[in-house]
Amino acid sequence: MAILSREEAKKIIDKVLSYAKADETAVSLGGSKTGNIRYARNTVSTSGESTNLALAVTSVFGKRSGTATINEFDDESLEKTVRRAEEIARLAPENPEYVPMLGPQQYTEVKETYADATAAINPEYRAKAALDSIEICKKKNLTSAGYLEDTTGFNAMGNSKGLFAYNRSTSVDFSVTVRTEDGLGSGYAIQDYNDARKLNAAASTEVAAQKALASKGALALEPGKYTVILEPVAAADLIQNMMRSLDARNADEGRSFLSKKGGGTRLGEKLFDERVTIYSDPTNPEIPQSGFVMDGRPREKTTWIEKGVVKNMAYSRFWAQKQGVKALPPPFGFIMEGGNESLADLIKGTKKGILVTRFWYIRAVDPQTLLYTGLTRDGTFYIENGKIKHPIKNFRFNESPVIMLNNVEAMGKPVRVNGSLIPPLKIRDFTFSSLSDAV
Amino acid sequence: MKRRDFIQWSGMGVGAILGSSIPVIGRAVTPEELLEPAADRALKKRLADVALNAARAKGATYSDVRIGRYLQQFLFTREKNVQNITNAESYGVGIRVIVNGTWGFAATSDVTPDGIARCAETAVAIAKANSRIQTEPVNLAPQKGVGEVVWNTPIQKNAFQVPVQEKIDLLLNVNSQAMQNGAAFVTSNLFQVNEQKYFASTDGSYIDQDIHRIWPTFTVTVIDKAAGKFKTRDALSSPMGMGYEYMDGLASEKIPGPNGLVGYRNSYDMVEDAILAAKQSKEKVTAKSVEAGKYDLVLDPNHLGLTIHESVGHPTELDRVLGYEANYAGTSFATLDKWRSKSFNYGSPLVNIVADKTQPHTLGCVGYDDEGVPCKQWDIIKNGILVNYQATRDQVGILGEKESHGCCYADDWSSVQFQRMPNVSLLPGKEKLNVNDMIKGVEKGIYIIGRGSYSIDQQRYNFQFGGQLFYEIKNGQIAGMLDDVAYQSNTQEFWNSCAQICDKDDYRTFGSFFDGKGQPSQVSAVSHGSSTTRFNGVNVINTGRKI
Known part of the structure; x- marks a missing residue:
């Protein structure tokens, strides 16, 4: 049984801690059941299911720490694992940045991370989702390739200072690429949820199929600066990259886009358009997260950017202690505030612009300015007088999310993408630097 | 949680400390356990035959089995500190079968005759289930069985046998030399992998392989606070299918280039490269x-x-x-x-x-x-x-x-x-x-x-x-x-x-x-x-x- 209850997990962790002789000991216990199905060329290519249950013991003597892992749970095996972690710790080099473990914490319990409907997914469910998607495409003479993965799991942790945390969660991710038989059109759609009842693989397939058909006969536009409407999937990729760059230590050390000329950081500066507000909140029912992070810190509602101003940076416990500030853990999923308009409304309000379904192969070009490059993919369209006029060939972009979020024209209603809530964004002067022949 | 995330987390290793996406596969072990010999070849042949026979008995027209022991040792340092050392071992069996022209695959960490037979049956059951929706039957190119053979990466020095302390000393020296030459920050890492793979198939092949790979690398950062600029230079090493002899820095394997540049062929001088990296990063600031x-x-x-x-x-x-x-x-x-x-x-x-x-x-x-x-x-x-x-x-x-x-x-x-x-x-x-x-x-x-x-x-x-x-x-x-x-x-x-x-x-x-x-x-x-x-x-x- 890979998914233990809170009581079952606590019992094992307490037992392990009872064997401990080190200065400090932490135990983490996690289990998961995950299944997937993959299809391409309108047929299933691979499928599988696996379960995992494993326990890790970290023992600490002074500033030396060692970790050992086990997936057997009899008393003898558990005790042996504790002894092994202690042995590794004694031989380990000192870590001058070691910070003593946290004591008991108050965590917000977030029940919405787990959904029975997702936990109940079986091979038949996966096969049906794949087959439904394939059938939709076959009927339209289109070719589908897709992937569905579901996971049910739990995390628990405890330590010799009395800390204990437990959370169980589920997730389901679906993505599909639909191509025309002549290879001249391609569409894409993606969904991710904690609760599988919200997943509609067929609806995603319909969207991808429609985009595949609509993207045939693409015309070439000259590269240059354009007003773009980024669908949430496209916007998410760039904004997520920026949100991963909020580390305070890098900023303090002078090697971040948040470092200031002459020293110090840009915390408190207005770096973005005043409509830009980004925060994280584990209790948001659309993107629920466990109330703790894996080093034991509570996960709390945190505002990162408020009305364009950088409000907070993320800290390791070591760096926070050194700087004498609160150790805010980095955001995992986040919420970018938007407006009430739908994607269709944003298109309607655009005189000339480009609609981007998604970006692909995004890579950092310059960490100093957060300049990224990448390409549009699977549905790029020219908008004129509020209507989609025709498909266009894909572009390569070179753009920084920092510059992009200063050029905001409008924002729509946020939707869930990759565990975050992101609005469709209308951005002016987005830099496309060359054309691609790829479909 | 994705499978890889779970493994990273359960190891509480690289993932936990660096928040990195470097894939650590397997359970944490001691450096000594990495040196334990691979399972006896005759035993692996017997276990492989259990898989092939079980699959055949359940109706597979082809099957192959891989008994694999995958070892990793990754070292991470920054400036004067050792950030993390991960030693991991992953041991188990993967079985692939063809039934009704359809692939089926299953894997297990239960490396016993019973565990392997059950796993083969699962692979057959998955193939049978998938064959109902299969539209392109597998057309497998013939492969004559090669019998019982052995292949090893031709290494001179098994990296896993080199004491961890010696490797740490090297990485910390790399960092120190870069700092002495103007670097504000340095991270240096050493990745070592050993795959001990036993493959057998119904074609009559029993192949035992011992495969080694190594990758030393670093990133040097130079900061010009007044100008508000930072520049980095990564190592010019290459990951190789070699043992620790790659770290010897042999002069005969250096190719001199213009402007004091050095190209490294089959031997790498990590300290020399770090010194050059620091100097070149400083030059980059004003380039x-x-x-x-x-x-x-x-x-x-x-x-x-x-x-x-x-x-x-x-x-x-x-x-x-x-x-x-x-x-x-x-x-x-x-x-x-x-x-x-x-x-x-x-x-x-x-x-x-x-x-x-x-x-x-x-x-x-x-x-x-x-x-x-x-x-x-x-x-x-x-x-x-x-x-x-x-x-x-x-x-x-x-x-x-x-x-x-x-x-x-x-x-x-x-x-x-x-x-x-x-x-x-x-x-x-x-x-x-x-x-x-x-x-x-x-x-x-x-x-x-x-x-x-x-x-x-x-x-x-x-x-x-x-x-x-x-x-x-x-x-x-x-x-x-x-x-x-x-x-x-x-x-x-x-x-x-x-x-x-x-x-x-x-x-x-x-x-x-x-x-x-x-x-x-x-x-x-x-x-x-x-x-x-x-x-x-x-x-x-x-x-x-x-x-």
Whole structure:
């Protein structure tokens, strides 16, 4: 049984801690059941299911720490694992940045991370989702390739200072690429949820199929600066990259886009358009997260950017202690505030612009300015007088999310993408630097 | 939580401390456990036969079994500190079967006759279930059994036998030397992998392989606080299919370049490279920002390897060409009609690119692939023309060939094997030519060294590459360092602009240690050899911005 209850997990962790002789000991216990199905060329290519249950013991003597892992749970095996972690710790080099473990914490319990409907997914469910998607495409003479993965799991942790945390969660991710038989059109759609009842693989397939058909006969536009409407999937990729760059230590050390000329950081500066507000909140029912992070810190509602101003940076416990500030853990999923308009409304309000379904192969070009490059993919369209006029060939972009979020024209209603809530964004002067022949 | 995330987390290793995406597979063990001998060969043969017999008894027309022990030791340091050491072992069995013309796969960590028999039955059951919705029956290219054979990476020094302290001392010395030469920050890492794989199939093959790989690397950062600038330079090492002897820094394996640059062939001097990196990073801070335009590019093997990987390696993967990767990595512009025409000019007539799984010291060099096919070398591009792809047993028939290319690989016993890239390398020029003489012939150009930012579209037409070091070439001379450089091109246009290739004395390999592909994603390691090569009239952009 890979998914233990809170009581079952606590019992094992307490037992392990009872064997401990080190200065400090932490135990983490996690289990998961995950299944997937993959299809391409309108047929299933691979499928599988696996379960995992494993326990890790970290023992600490002074500033030396060692970790050992086990997936057997009899008393003898558990005790042996504790002894092994202690042995590794004694031989380990000192870590001058070691910070003593946290004591008991108050965590917000977030029940919405787990959904029975997702936990109940079986091979038949996966096969049906794949087959439904394939059938939709076959009927339209289109070719589908897709992937569905579901996971049910739990995390628990405890330590010799009395800390204990437990959370169980589920997730389901679906993505599909639909191509025309002549290879001249391609569409894409993606969904991710904690609760599988919200997943509609067929609806995603319909969207991808429609985009595949609509993207045939693409015309070439000259590269240059354009007003773009980024669908949430496209916007998410760039904004997520920026949100991963909020580390305070890098900023303090002078090697971040948040470092200031002459020293110090840009915390408190207005770096973005005043409509830009980004925060994280584990209790948001659309993107629920466990109330703790894996080093034991509570996960709390945190505002990162408020009305364009950088409000907070993320800290390791070591760096926070050194700087004498609160150790805010980095955001995992986040919420970018938007407006009430739908994607269709944003298109309607655009005189000339480009609609981007998604970006692909995004890579950092310059960490100093957060300049990224990448390409549009699977549905790029020219908008004129509020209507989609025709498909266009894909572009390569070179753009920084920092510059992009200063050029905001409008924002729509946020939707869930990759565990975050992101609005469709209308951005002016987005830099496309060359054309691609790829479909 | 994704499977890999779970493993990272449960190890409380790299993932927990660095928040990194480096894939650690398996359970944490002591360094001593990494040295425990592989399981007895006769025992593995008996266990393999249990799997093959069980699968056959349940109706499989073909089956193969991989009993794998995968060992990793990764070391991470920054400045004066050891950040993390992970030692991991993953041991188990993966069984693949064909029933009713359909693949089935199952894996287990229960390496006992009972566990293996049950696993084989599960694989058969999955194949049977999937066969109901199968529309393309598997057509497996024949492979004669090779009997009982052994293949080992020809290493001189097993990296796992070198004391951890010795490796830590080396990395901390690298950091200290870089700091003494002007670096504000340094991270240095050492990745070591040992795959002990036993493969058996119903064709009558019993193949025992011991495979080693190593990758030392670092990043040096220089900060100019007053100017509000920071610059980095990564190591110019290459991951290799070698033991710890790669770290010897042999003078005989160094290739001197212009401006004090050093190219490393099959031996790496990490301390020397770190000192150079610190000095060059300082130079980068004040380097001239490039003027966008057309330049002749002189590309060092440590840079060109990635361009080969992305613009030739990936587009000639047959499974991509056929559409099996459409939902993830994408498809390919190098379609079958172009290959059938026998006249598709992938590059200029100078361009000869081979796939090779036999070249010593490379990441892709093994005796047999993960479906028991003996490894070989074959042409991908001959005199500029696309002549072949990379294929596995179940796809090579599409090319009219009767023998697999040997390109099947799984990153763990628990992962199903599929098509992965062999070493794909550009053959050196036949005329005597070194990099200094090549630069003499360039009027307006840029000399690029090292792996930088890289991006390419899903059909592998349009790409953009950066690098670690850029030198302006003016009238045959190096005129100084440049900054903010990236070049953009189209694959066919780029390879047709190939104008000159240095000779075999300049030939070195570049490598990718964690190349990702598939859903769920698997990693593989692959090398790309080349000599310094010149490409004429390539579009260079300026990547400098103000925020």
